[in-house]
Amino acid sequence: MASVEIRNLRKSYATTHVIKDVSIDVDDGQFVVLVGPSGCGKSTLLRMIAGLETISGGEVQIDGAVMNAVPPKERDIAMVFQNYALYPHMTVAENMGFSLKLKKVSKAEIRAKVERAADILSLSHLLDRRPKQLSGGQRQRVAMGRAIVRDPKVFLFDEPLSNLDAKLRVQMRTEIKALHQRLGSTMVYVTHDQIEALTMADKIVLMNDGRVEQMGPPLELYDRPANLFVASFIGSPSMNFFDGTIENGAFRTTSGVVLPLAQIPSGAEGRPLVYGIRPEHLQLGGAGGVAVEVAVIEPAGSETQLYGKLGTDDLVGVFRERLSARPGESVTVTPSSEQVHLFDKATGNRL
Amino acid sequence: MESRKEVIAGHLVLIFGALIALHPFVSIILQALTPAPGSTATGWTLENFIGAWTRGGFSQSLVNSAIVAFAVVFVTAVAAVLAGYVLSVLKFRWRVAVFALLMIGLVLPSEARIIPLYNFFSSTGLLNTYWALILPQIASSLPLATFWMANYFAQLPNSLAEAASLDGAGEFEILRYIYAPLGLSAVLTLSCLIFLYTWNEFMLALVLMPDNVAVQTAPLSLSFFAGNERTTEPEVIAAAAVLVALPVVLAYFFLQRRFMSGLLEGAVK
Ligand SMILES: Nc1ncnc2c1ncn2[C@@H]1O[C@H](COP(=O)(O)OP(=O)(O)OP(=O)(O)O)[C@@H](O)[C@H]1O
Numbered sequence: 001m002a003s004v005e006i007r008n009l010r011k012s013y014a015t016t017h018v019i020k021d022v023s024i025d026v027d028d029g030q031f032v033v034l035v036g037p038s039g040c041g042k043s044t045l046l047r048m049i050a051g052l053e054t055i056s057g058g059e060v061q062i063d064g065a066v067m068n069a070v071p072p073k074e075r076d077i078a079m080v081f082q083n084y085a086l087y088p089h090m091t092v093a094e095n096m097g098f099s100l101k102l103k104k105v106s107k108a109e110i111r112a113k114v115e116r117a118a119d120i121l122s123l124s125h126l127l128d129r130r131p132k133q134l135s136g137g138q139r140q141r142v143a144m145g146r147a148i149v150r151d152p153k154v155f156l157f158d159e160p161l162s163n164l165d166a167k168l169r170v171q172m173r174t175e176i177k178a179l180h181q182r183l184g185s186t187m188v189y190v191t192h193d194q195i196e197a198l199t200m201a202d203k204i205v206l207m208n209d210g211r212v213e214q215m216g217p218p219l220e221l222y223d224r225p226a227n228l229f230v231a232s233f234i235g236s237p238s239m240n241f242f243d244g245t246i247e248n249g250a251f252r253t254t255s256g257v258v259l260p261l262a263q264i265p266s267g268a269e270g271r272p273l274v275y276g277i278r279p280e281h282l283q284l285g286g287a288g289g290v291a292v293e294v295a296v297i298e299p300a301g302s303e304t305q306l307y308g309k310l311g312t313d314d315l316v317g318v319f320r321e322r323l324s325a326r327p328g329e330s331v332t333v334t335p336s337s338e339q340v341h342l343f344d345k346a347t348g349n350r351l
Numbered sequence: 352m353e354s355r356k357e358v359i360a361g362h363l364v365l366i367f368g369a370l371i372a373l374h375p376f377v378s379i380i381l382q383a384l385t386p387a388p389g390s391t392a393t394g395w396t397l398e399n400f401i402g403a404w405t406r407g408g409f410s411q412s413l414v415n416s417a418i419v420a421f422a423v424v425f426v427t428a429v430a431a432v433l434a435g436y437v438l439s440v441l442k443f444r445w446r447v448a449v450f451a452l453l454m455i456g457l458v459l460p461s462e463a464r465i466i467p468l469y470n471f472f473s474s475t476g477l478l479n480t481y482w483a484l485i486l487p488q489i490a491s492s493l494p495l496a497t498f499w500m501a502n503y504f505a506q507l508p509n510s511l512a513e514a515a516s517l518d519g520a521g522e523f524e525i526l527r528y529i530y531a532p533l534g535l536s537a538v539l540t541l542s543c544l545i546f547l548y549t550w551n552e553f554m555l556a557l558v559l560m561p562d563n564v565a566v567q568t569a570p571l572s573l574s575f576f577a578g579n580e581r582t583t584e585p586e587v588i589a590a591a592a593v594l595v596a597l598p599v600v601l602a603y604f605f606l607q608r609r610f611m612s613g614l615l616e617g618a619v620k
């Protein structure tokens with residue numbers, strides 16, 4: 001177990017800057033999720049922690065020791081790759097025991113450790129198979145087993161679930177989380193799936209274009225997104241945004257609809273703003289509600305999604321109630337004013 | 352989906368091609384089995400083989416061929432695995448220069464090196480020794496062998512080496528435990544090719560070991576046998592030719608499955 005500190009890290013390929021001044025602290029035993037859109041530099045950052053990519057600037061420290069020049073094999077880090085990278089010519093047991101074999105651990109001890117890890121991951125009946133003879137989910141488990149057996153300082157995961165089907169993904173998500181609680185190890189987990197990030201992380205690091213947009217506990221990113229990018233990335237369906245300005249103590253969108261506000265931040269009046277409200281923070285009916293023209297209604301059993309127009313803007317709503325309105329009809333919805341987010345239109349930052 | 356007609360037409364073409372390819376082969380075997388003029392045997396006979404074996408000294412030359420071929424195959428295979436790994440996986444700094452140099456070795460016609468090789472070996476006193484055949488053939492097999500292995504290793508996903516390095520393997524251990532075992536079938540296919548090529552080599556043997564019967568290889572002694580002595584008995588010469596070709600054919604049949612799967616591997620994946 002260990003802590004990881006990343007200080008002003010940079011990575012450039014010739015003239016392209018892939019990681020631009022990133023600093024992150026990962027505490028001992030913490031589960032940190034790096035999340036962001038494709039190509040934002042998550043894998044690159046993870047591989048720099050592992051020592052698989054050279055560092056163009058800044059520092060990576062593990063337990064306070066600078067790792068920049070330490071080769072991967074001396075960092076005591078285990079990584080689960082997106083394609084699992086199992087050794088195709090070795091059995092499951094040999095795959096899992098490979099690192100111990102290199103360390104010249106005795107055969108009996110390797111066997112014992114491999115069996116213990118296989119037991120945790122319910123792989124015991126597969127130990128003599130080759131990776132080719134396994135399903136995707138089983139391979140994924142073997143890749144995790146290979147990491148667990150080593151008892152490393154830090155676990156790194158690079159989108160380990162992206163090759164699995166939706167159901168298995170949800171199941172493995174829970175298993176990885178349970179594994180973290182059981183081992184108490186430091187883990188850094190990369191994904192582009194914000195649901196995975198929200199459900200698994202102790203701390204989310206949301207990246208975009210080589211920079212950290214916001215970093216903190218999942219609900220903090222959900223409740224108080226620092227800017228428009230974070231607000232639109234976290235949450236599903238995405239937050240609704242309406243351009244407009246504050247006039248006479250209320251928000252007026254560019255198409256003239258007036259939306260409620262609980263309080264008005266100082267200095268907000270008179271400049272272009274963006275009003276953000278999550279689909280789940282709209283209520284049906286209510287006094288002071290606004291009229292929404294229905295485009296599509298999608299019942300999903302436990303909830304109903306509404307796609308429609310508010311003035312000229314698109315709006316998405318998610319409701320517990322069932323809706324019987326038809327396309328073209330109008331329904332009244334009320335944004336709960338406590339849950340409104342206001343952003344500066346020019347900078348994108350939260351007010 | 353091919354129609355029945357197309358399948359039949361395709362097979363006819365293939366059968367025709369196979370007949371053309373097999374004809375010399377079959378006819379020389381038939382001739383070798385026919386009694387030579389002046390023989391008392393009737394029907395099929397093996398006495399031509401016995402005659403060729405005793406008079407041609409093939410027991411020695413087949414052993415010589417085996418020594419040369421195995422030495423060349425072994426050294427080339429080991430060197431090609433090491434070089435392929437350094438060039439394609441470790442991304443050795445001067446790899447482009449090395450590949451360019453190897454390319455010269457591939458395109459240079461082998462006839463062009465014979466005179467310089469003769470001069471070299473006669474000045475070093477290695478003419479008429481095994482070295483005169485082994486060293487140049489290692490050198491001439493190495494470019495193709497290195498390309499072959501480098502290409503094979505380059506196809507394997509990088510993440511295998513990366514996973515191994517995180518597991519604590521150094522560069523040599525990555526080769527030893529990951530790349531070498533995975534490259535085994537490629538090495539075997541390669542070894543087969545080099546073995547065939549080396550076994551059949553004639554020109555170098557003719558020029559570089561003309562005067563020492565003790566080290567001459569089988570194709571060379573076959574040629575001497577056919578040219579100098581028994582031109583009147585084509586059946587015995589045919590038997591000698593079959594004897595010389597036999598090890599290669601046997602090796603091919605034993606390794607055929609591996610050989611084919613090795614050749615097809617890149618294409619099918
Ligand atoms: N060798 C390279 N040369 C130049 N640019 C590169 C190189 N490798 C990666 N990049 C760039 O670096 C950026 C970050 O890549 P990275 O693989 O870290 O993205 P990612 O966040 O993991 O994306 P994904 O979710 O698709 O896996 C990308 O824009 C990519 O084009």
Ligand SMILES: [Mg+2]
Pocket residue numbers: 042043044
């Ligand atoms: Mg990635």
